[in-house]
Amino acid sequence: MMLNELYLYFGQIDHCLIPTLLAVFLFFGGWMALTWSNAAKIGMKDTPAGDWVQIIFCGVVCFICAVSCFGFLFFAENTENFLDALGLFGLIKGLAVYVQRAILWCFRLVR
Secondary structure, three states, X not given: OHHHHHHHHHHHOHHHHHHHHHHHHHHHHHHHHHHHHHHHHOOOOOOHHHHHHHHHHHHHHHHHHHHHHHHHHHHHHHHOXXXXXXXXXXXXXXXXXXXXXXXXXXXXXXX
């Protein structure tokens, strides 16, 4: 029964599933590249603190990507307006960048 429900759910949203997953993977890759370059810039790349920065950001990124993906799909399915859903995804991504900068700034102060 559950497999049928999943099939029906994904069958209804297949028009936006592939672009959403592509956007999430691009977002994840871009975020990790940005995080690694920022950690290198502040001299934390090869330190234990740098490892913790990476672990924290990995957790934050996974959470934000999951929320973005499901929020994007839910919003697109309910409003049937792709541009509104894309705007919501962009808003979440923009807020995530500011969170990342704030965390890096705090680590810089601690150092």
